[in-house]
Amino acid sequence: MATRIASEPIADIAALRGVIDAVPNAVFVKDRDSRFLVVNSAMCQLMGRSFDEMVGRFDVDFVPADQAAVFRAVDVSIIETGEPNENEEVITDGNGDIRTIITRKQALRLPDGTRLVVGCITDITELRRAEQQVRYHAEHDHLTGLANRGLFQRSLREAILRVSPGGESIALLLIDLDGFKEVNDVNGHAAGDHVLITTARHLRDLADPRDIVARLGGDEFAIIQCGMDQPAMAIRLARSVVKRLSIPIASTGGDLSVSASVGIAVVPGDPLGDDLLLRRADLALYGAKRGGRNTWRLFDPTAEDHQIVY
Numbered sequence: 001m002a003t004r005i006a007s008e009p010i011a012d013i014a015a016l017r018g019v020i021d022a023v024p025n026a027v028f029v030k031d032r033d034s035r036f037l038v039v040n041s042a043m044c045q046l047m048g049r050s051f052d053e054m055v056g057r058f059d060v061d062f063v064p065a066d067q068a069a070v071f072r073a074v075d076v077s078i079i080e081t082g083e084p085n086e087n088e089e090v091i092t093d094g095n096g097d098i099r100t101i102i103t104r105k106q107a108l109r110l111p112d113g114t115r116l117v118v119g120c121i122t123d124i125t126e127l128r129r130a131e132q133q134v135r136y137h138a139e140h141d142h143l144t145g146l147a148n149r150g151l152f153q154r155s156l157r158e159a160i161l162r163v164s165p166g167g168e169s170i171a172l173l174l175i176d177l178d179g180f181k182e183v184n185d186v187n188g189h190a191a192g193d194h195v196l197i198t199t200a201r202h203l204r205d206l207a208d209p210r211d212i213v214a215r216l217g218g219d220e221f222a223i224i225q226c227g228m229d230q231p232a233m234a235i236r237l238a239r240s241v242v243k244r245l246s247i248p249i250a251s252t253g254g255d256l257s258v259s260a261s262v263g264i265a266v267v268p269g270d271p272l273g274d275d276l277l278l279r280r281a282d283l284a285l286y287g288a289k290r291g292g293r294n295t296w297r298l299f300d301p302t303a304e305d306h307q308i309v310y
Helices: 041-047 065-081 125-139 149-161 180-187 189-206 232-245 274-290 301-306
Strands: 026-030 036-039 085-092 098-109 115-123 169-178 212-217 220-227 259-266 296-298
Touching: 026 041, 036 041, 041 115, 065 085, 065 098, 065 115, 098 125, 125 149, 149 169, 149 212, 149 220, 149 274, 169 189, 169 232, 169 274, 180 189, 189 212, 189 220, 189 232, 220 232, 232 259, 232 296, 259 274, 274 296
Parallel strands: 259 296
Antiparallel strands: 026 036, 026 115, 085 098, 098 115, 169 220, 169 259, 212 220
């Protein structure tokens, strides 16, 4: 059990404990060495410690050393400058759970000149989780969980901006399901949804974790693939996609058969606009459809005027 430091002028502050215990947010008072002098019940609950276990201790006794060093630097700045501070931080609470908090600190000068740091912590974990859920639903397809068209277009623009001579190239694969309309018409929309969900799972399995897999709408999908070895990487992925999606999909009403046509376009050493890359990939997809479906085509940039792919 920690002992209180007799030389510290904490008697008057300790008398405030009954008041700050009524505050729902975590509240604490530290001395100029960042030692906890007073904490309220909410602070004890957050840290998973009793009052006596916290008083007289330092941040490093409860959080990793690197995080404690950051807290200490802020405390020192407040003591020296008198300027308040507010930070959003991620911590591990006393139960081992990750929490997102906002910590507000300010200086307090006692009548005898002693300088202290008073802090208040607001737990915004649930707020941030709710915001993440809203953002997720705004950026992902509700049926398959893949990136939706909006997230795809933003990711494509960002990926293209990262392209540089001698660095990674970007390949765009557009994927269209052959025979999907027939599945919907003959077997119903539930069967069609089953095909789309299964297709999404296959594409996620085949793509690299760094790749962006998206459903653009209907039975149209896309993959943004980064890599040094382009277009070879994209061709290998396209072949795997065509092979995997040609396998009949089991369902309660019997096997459902579709196939995939894939169009590939690659960003060269210098970036180009996302609209042009999409146009090239779409032309390649059209070439795959025209070539009999259940296959892939790579756009040939040297023959763009003639819309030729190979």
